[in-house]
Amino acid sequence: MSARMWKALPLAALLAAGAALPSYGAASTLRDAAAARGVYVGAAVANNPLANEAPYRTVLDREFNAVTPENSMKWDATELSRGQFTYANGDAIVSHAQANGQKVRGHTLVWHNQTPSWVQNLGATDLQSAMENHIANVVGHYKGQIYAWDVVNEIFNEDGTFRGSFWYQKLGQNFVAAAFRAARAADPAAKLYINDYNVEGVNSKSTAMYNLVKTLKSQGVPIDGVGFQAHLILGQVPSDLRQNIQRFADLGVDVALTELDIRMQTPSDSGKLSTQRSDYNKVFTACLAVSRCVGITIWGITDKYSWVPDTFPGQGAALPYDENYNAKPAYSGILDALNAGSGTGDTQAPTTPGTPAATGITSSGATLSWTASTDNVGVTGYEVVDAAGTVVGSSAGTSVTLTGLSPSTSYTLRVVARDAAGNRSAASGAVTFTTAPGGGGTGACTATYAVTNSWPNGFQASVTVKNTGTAAMTGWTVTWTFPSGQTITQLWNGTVSQSGAAVSVKNASYNGALAPGASTSFGFTGAQSGTNATPTDVTCS
Ligand code: G3I
Numbered sequence: 001m002s003a004r005m006w007k008a009l010p011l012a013a014l015l016a017a018g019a020a021l022p023s024y025g026a027a028s029t030l031r032d033a034a035a036a037r038g039v040y041v042g043a044a045v046a047n048n049p050l051a052n053e054a055p056y057r058t059v060l061d062r063e064f065n066a067v068t069p070e071n072s073m074k075w076d077a078t079e080l081s082r083g084q085f086t087y088a089n090g091d092a093i094v095s096h097a098q099a100n101g102q103k104v105r106g107h108t109l110v111w112h113n114q115t116p117s118w119v120q121n122l123g124a125t126d127l128q129s130a131m132e133n134h135i136a137n138v139v140g141h142y143k144g145q146i147y148a149w150d151v152v153n154e155i156f157n158e159d160g161t162f163r164g165s166f167w168y169q170k171l172g173q174n175f176v177a178a179a180f181r182a183a184r185a186a187d188p189a190a191k192l193y194i195n196d197y198n199v200e201g202v203n204s205k206s207t208a209m210y211n212l213v214k215t216l217k218s219q220g221v222p223i224d225g226v227g228f229q230a231h232l233i234l235g236q237v238p239s240d241l242r243q244n245i246q247r248f249a250d251l252g253v254d255v256a257l258t259e260l261d262i263r264m265q266t267p268s269d270s271g272k273l274s275t276q277r278s279d280y281n282k283v284f285t286a287c288l289a290v291s292r293c294v295g296i297t298i299w300g301i302t303d304k305y306s307w308v309p310d311t312f313p314g315q316g317a318a319l320p321y322d323e324n325y326n327a328k329p330a331y332s333g334i335l336d337a338l339n340a341g342s343g344t345g346d347t348q349a350p351t352t353p354g355t356p357a358a359t360g361i362t363s364s365g366a367t368l369s370w371t372a373s374t375d376n377v378g379v380t381g382y383e384v385v386d387a388a389g390t391v392v393g394s395s396a397g398t399s400v401t402l403t404g405l406s407p408s409t410s411y412t413l414r415v416v417a418r419d420a421a422g423n424r425s426a427a428s429g430a431v432t433f434t435t436a437p438g439g440g441g442t443g444a445c446t447a448t449y450a451v452t453n454s455w456p457n458g459f460q461a462s463v464t465v466k467n468t469g470t471a472a473m474t475g476w477t478v479t480w481t482f483p484s485g486q487t488i489t490q491l492w493n494g495t496v497s498q499s500g501a502a503v504s505v506k507n508a509s510y511n512g513a514l515a516p517g518a519s520t521s522f523g524f525t526g527a528q529s530g531t532n533a534t535p536t537d538v539t540c541s
Contacts, residue, residue, distance in 0.1 A: 026339040026346070026377065026419075026420035027335075027338070027339060028335075028420075029062055029063050030063040030064065030331075030334060030335060030338065031062075031063055031064055031065035033335055033338035033339050034065060034295070034296075034338055035065060036338075037288055037338055039287065039288065039293070039294060039295045039296065039338075040065050040066040040103055040294070040295035040296075041063070041064055041065060041066065041295065041296055041297075041298070041334070041338070042064055042065070042066030042067055042068055042102075042103070042105060042295060042296070042297035042298065043060055043063075043064045043066075043067060043068075043297065043298050043300065043301050044067075044068045044069075044070040044107075044259065044297065044298070044299045044300050045060065045067045045068065045069060045070060045093050045096075046070045046071065046300075046305055047069075047071075047072055047089045047092060047093065049304075049305055050092065050093065050096060051092070055325045056301065056302065056305075056325075057096075058325075059301055059302070059321060059325055060100075060301060061100045061102075063301075064102060064301075065101060065102050065103065066097075066102050066103040066104070066105060066147070066295060066297060067093060067096075067097045067102050067103075067104055067105070068104070068105040068106075068107045068258070068259075068297050069089070069090055069093045069104075069106075069107060070107075070299070070300070070307075071089075071114070072089035072090045072092075072093060073090045073106050073107055073108070073138065073142075074107070074108060074111065074114040074115075075109075075111070075114060075115040075116060075119065075134065076114045076115060076116050077089060077090070077114070078090065078134075078137075078138050079116070079134055079137070079138070080116055081116075081118070082118055082119075082130065083133075085137050085138070085141065087141055090142070094142065094145055094146075098145070103147040103148075103295075104142075104145060104146050104147055105146070105147060105148050105149075105150070105256075105258065105297060106138075106139070106142060106146040106148070106149040106150065106190070107149075107150045107153075107195075107258075108149075108150040108151075108152075108153040108195065109134065109135050109138065109139070109149060109150070109151050109152070109153075109179060109183060110131060110135075110151060110152045110153065110167065110175065110179045111152075111153040111154060112154065112163065112165035112166065112167060113154075119166075120166045122170075123170070124170040124171055127166075127167075127170050127171060128171055128175065128178060131167075131175065131178070131179060131182070132178065132182045135151075135179060135182040135183050135186060136182060136185070136186050139182075139183050139186035139187045139190065140186045140187070142187070143186065143187040143189075143190075144187065144189060146187065146190045147190065147191060148190060148191035148192070148193055148224070148225060148256070149183055149187075149190050149191070149192055149193065150193050150194075150195040150227055150258065151179050151180050151183045151192045151193060151194065151223075152175075152176050152179050152180075152194050152195070153195045153196070154195070154196050154197065155167075155168070155176065155194075155196070156196055156199075156205050156208050156209060157205070158198060158204065158205050159204050159205070160204040160205050160207060160208030161208070176194075176212070176216070176221075177216060177219065177221045180192050180216070180221050180222050180223050181221065181222065183222075184222040191224040191225050191254060192222055192223055192224050192225070193223075193224065193225040193226060193227045193254075193256065193258070194209065194212070194213065194223060194225075194226055194227065195226075195227030195229060195258055196209060196227070196228075196229060197229040197230075197231050197259070199226075199228050199229075199244075200228045200230050200232070200237075200238050200241050200244065200257075201238025201239075201240050201241060201244055202238075202240050202243065202244045202247070206244055209226065210247060210248060210251070213226060213248065213251055213253060214251055217251060217252065217253070223253060224253060224254055225253050225254035225255065225256060225294070226248045226253050226254070226255050226256075227255075227256050227257075227258035227259075228244075228245070228255065228256070228257050228258065229257075229258055229259035229260075229299075230257045230258070230259060230260040230261075230283060230296075231259060231260075231261055231263070231299065232260070232261070232262045232263070232279065232283070233262070233263060233264075234262055234263065234264040234265075234272060234275055234276055234279065235275050235279065236279075237262075237279045237282045237283055237286075241282070241283065241286040242285075242286035242289050242290060245286060245287065245289075245290045245292075245293050246290050248292075249290050249291070249292035249293065253292070254292050254293075254294045255287075255290065255292055255293045255294070256293070256294050256295050256296070256297070257283065257287055257293070257295075257296040257297065258297050259297060259299040260280075260283060260296055260297065260298045260299060261298065261299045261300065261306065261308065261318035261319055262276050262279045262280060262283075262318055262330070263308045263312060263315045263316060263317070263318040264276060264315065264316070264317050264318070265314060265315055265490075265491070265492070265495075266309070266314060266315060266316045266317055267317075267508065267509060267510065268317040269402075269403035269404030269509065270384075270392065270393035270394070270400060270401065270402045270403050270404065271392050271393065271402075271403075271404050272317075272404065273317075273328055273329045273330070273393075273394070274329055274383070274392060274393055274394050276317075276328070276329065276330045276333070277328075277329035277330050277332065277333035277394055278333060279330075279333070280320065280330040280333040280334050280337075281333035281334065281336060281337045282337075283296070284296060284333075284334050284337035284338060285337045285340070288337065288338070298319060298320065299318075299319075300318075300319045301319060301320075301321055302319055302321040302322065302323060302325055303316060303317050303318065303319050303321065303322050303323045304323040304324075304325075306318055306319055312490075313492070314490060314491075314492035315490075320334060327396075329381075329394045329395075332380060332381050332394070332396065335380075335420070336380070336418070336420070339420045346376065346377050346419065346420075346423065347423065348375070348376045348377075348419075348423060349375075349417075349419070349423040349424060349425050349426075350373040350374065350375040350379045350417035350418065350419055350423065350424075350425040351373045351374050351375070351417070351425060352373065352417075352425050352426045352427070352428055353370045353371065353372065353373045353382060353398075353415045353416070353417050353425065353428045354370040354371030354372075354415075354428060354429075355370065355428050355429030355430070355431060356368040356369060356370040356384070356413065356414070356415050356428060356431045357369055357370070357431060358413075358431050358433040360401070361433055361434075361435060361436060362435065362436055362474065363405075363407035363408075363435050363436040363437060363474050363475040363512065364403060364404060364405050364406075364407065364435065364475060364507075364509055364512065365401060365402050365403045365404070365405055365435075365509070366401075366402050366405065366411075366433060366435070367399060367400070367401045367402070368384060368393070368399060368400055368402065368413065368415070368431065369398060369399040370382070370398055370399070370415050370428060371398065372398050372417075373417035373425055375417070375419045375423075377419055377420060378419060378420065379417050379418070379419055380396070380418060380419055380420045381394060381395060381396045381417075381418055382394065382395050382396075382397075382398070382400070382415050382416065382417050382418070383415070383416045383418065384400055384402065384413050384414070384415055385413065385414055385415075385416055385427065386411065386412065386413055387412050392411075392413065403509050404495065404509065405435050406435065406506070407435050407436060407437050407475050407477075407506075408434065408435060408436070408437045409434065409435050410432060410433070410434045411432065411433055411434070411435070412430050412431070412432045413430065413431055413432075414427040414428045414429065414430050414431075415427070415428040416428070436474065437474075437475075444467070444468045444469035444470075445465060445466060445467050445468055445469065445473060445476055445514070445540040445541070446465075446466050446468050446540055447463050447464070447465050447466075447478040447480075447538045447539065447540040448463065448464045448466075448538070449461060449462075449463050449480065449534060449535060449538045450462050450463075450464075451532065451534065452523075454528070454532055457527060457528065457529065458489075458525060458526065458527055458528065459486070459525070459526050459528055459532050460523065460524070460525050460526075461523065461524055461526065462521055462522070462523045463478055463505070463521060463522055463523070463538070464519055464520075464521045465478060465507075465514070465519060465520050465521065465522070465540055466514075466517075466518070466519040466540075467514035467515065467516055467517060467518050467519075468517075469516060470516050471516065472513065472514065472515050472516065473512070473513065473514040474512055474513055475506065475507050475512035475513075476506070476507050476512060476514070476540055476541070477504060477505070477506050477507075477540070477541050478494075478504075478505045478522075478538065478539065478540050479502070479503060479504045479505075479537075479538075479539050479541075480503050480535035480537055480538040480539065481501045481502055481503070481535055481537055482501045482503065482535055483501075483533040483534075483535060483536070484528065484529075484531040484532060484533045485501070485528070485529060485531075486526045486527065486528045486532060487526060487527045488503065488524050488525075488526045489524075489525050489526055489527055490524060490525045491505065491522060491523070491524035491525075492522060492523055492524070493508055493511055493520070493521065493522035493523065494506060494507060494508055494511075494522035495507075495508060496524070505522060507520075508522075
């Protein structure tokens with residue numbers, strides 16, 4: 001009996017059936033912790049690092065009990081020329097998974113991307129038969145080896161209408177049911193999923209998906225599950241994620257989070273990594289709260305290999321391991337969610353950590369160190385919190401280097417220890433320190449604002465910052481007021497805050513230092529509604 005079934009049955013029923021109680025314990029890897037909760041934790045896998053990088057395989061096999069080939073089961077990888085099927089890369093991932101006790105999610109059969117032009121150029125009748133033939137071959141090749149297939153992928157627009165892909169334009173929405181039927185015929189044991197992004201919260205797109213699943217089920221179309229891709233943005237986990245998972249589950253389908261990552265503006269800093277830890281924790285916690293949420297797949301392992309920076313320049317650091325395979329705070333956020341409520345009976349909190357000492361104080365950062373807590377089971381990490389209780393940094397050990405702080409600002413910070421069962425210590429004594437001023441020397445600098453591109457409703461601009469003084473600067477702040485309602489949508493090489501028309505941009509951690517006469521620049525994209533007047537009060541300090 002799986003732990004997931006334990007959760008579904010009342011305790012009294014289990015005892016009446018003579019069942020032994022499950023033995024839970026806080027696990028030390030994601031896959032063990034997930035298995036104890038009756039869910040899987042998966043990773044998207046790419047063939048090159050799988051074949052060539054031992055640390056990639058080590059982390060994959062230690063931490064994950066499911067995999068999804070990131071690209072190698074897509075149409076352009078399996079049937080680039082009509083009727084000629086290639087499975088070497090997909091097979092390599094499947095055999096690795098089988099050798100390491102990992103489920104395989106097949107991704108994806110019918111999509112508008114990564115589909116060869118020969119498919120896109122077919123007439124309607126031929127297109128439908130090519131689709132059914134493709135599904136029969138690919139699903140047939142992997143019959144019995146795939147836990148679940150993403151049968152159709154990304155078929156909705158944001159407003160809930162059908163995406164006007166070549167599939168929809170030529171076949172109407174009937175291609176969806178036909179695809180599911182072909183997949184069921186080719187492998188009756190595989191779970192069949194519809195999969196999409198931006199459907200994690202309750203919104204127009206997820207409601208369209210909900211209505212389609214309901215209709216397909218009422219028509220007897222063999223659909224077993226719904227995949228929420230969950231390509232999320234830092235700090236933006238939908239608050240109704242659990243509720244949305246539950247409403248799909250109530251239709252009688254499984255739900256999986258199929259492509260989770262949580263991206264941020266790069267470079268990361270300790271505050272962003274703490275937010276990311278909490279975001280990952282929230283996503284896992286939401287899934288675990290719904291018994292038909294069967295598992296979560298993360299769209300990669302390490303920030304070394306992620307689709308995010310290629311698609312969203314200036315963003316990244318979206319995965320639980322950094323580029324050197326070090327576990328990030330996100331990792332413990334996941335592990336804590338999986339271990340929470342694991343029934344260890346451990347209710348004893350760690351002892352209070354020592355009052356932190358602050359060293360290495362600059363205009364944007366500081367290092368805090370403290371003496372360790374002890375715990376009856378074991379301390380799993382520490383959080384640095386401000387007076388409001390906001391986590392500004394976290395660490396597995398007894399020091400953390402905080403980055404992304406503001407110049408000339410007083411910080412009062414304390415440390416809290418936690419254990420694997422989620423118990424938290426009392427907060428330590430406080431350390432108070434003030435960061436160094438941002439501008440050094442004479443503080444003289446100029447900022448030159450230039451629009452470099454514009455298009456209906458949008459524009460791109462670049463701002464060059466120059467140290468015009470006689471002393472080195474260690475940081476800068478550029479401010480201006482937008483004259484015509486513009487808003488910044490994405491900014492790189494700086495940290496922005498915008499309040500109404502007022503904008504303030506501080507240097508990033510790596511471009512604050514400017515020798516006399518030296519320049520640096522930052523850029524951004526913005527929204528505008530027809531008028532894009534240049535600000536007249538651009539000021540550097
Ligand atoms: O294989 C070629 C290589 O030969 C060539 O040298 C290189 C040059 O750019 O490109 C390689 O192909 C790239 C491929 O990934 C394999 O690395 C493509 O350019 C690149 O576009 C492709 O990106 C993939 C993307 O889907 C394409 O749509 C990402 O790896 C993959 O993570 C991403 O995954 C999708 C899911 O399937 C569906 N949901 C969204 C998700 C993120 O976009």
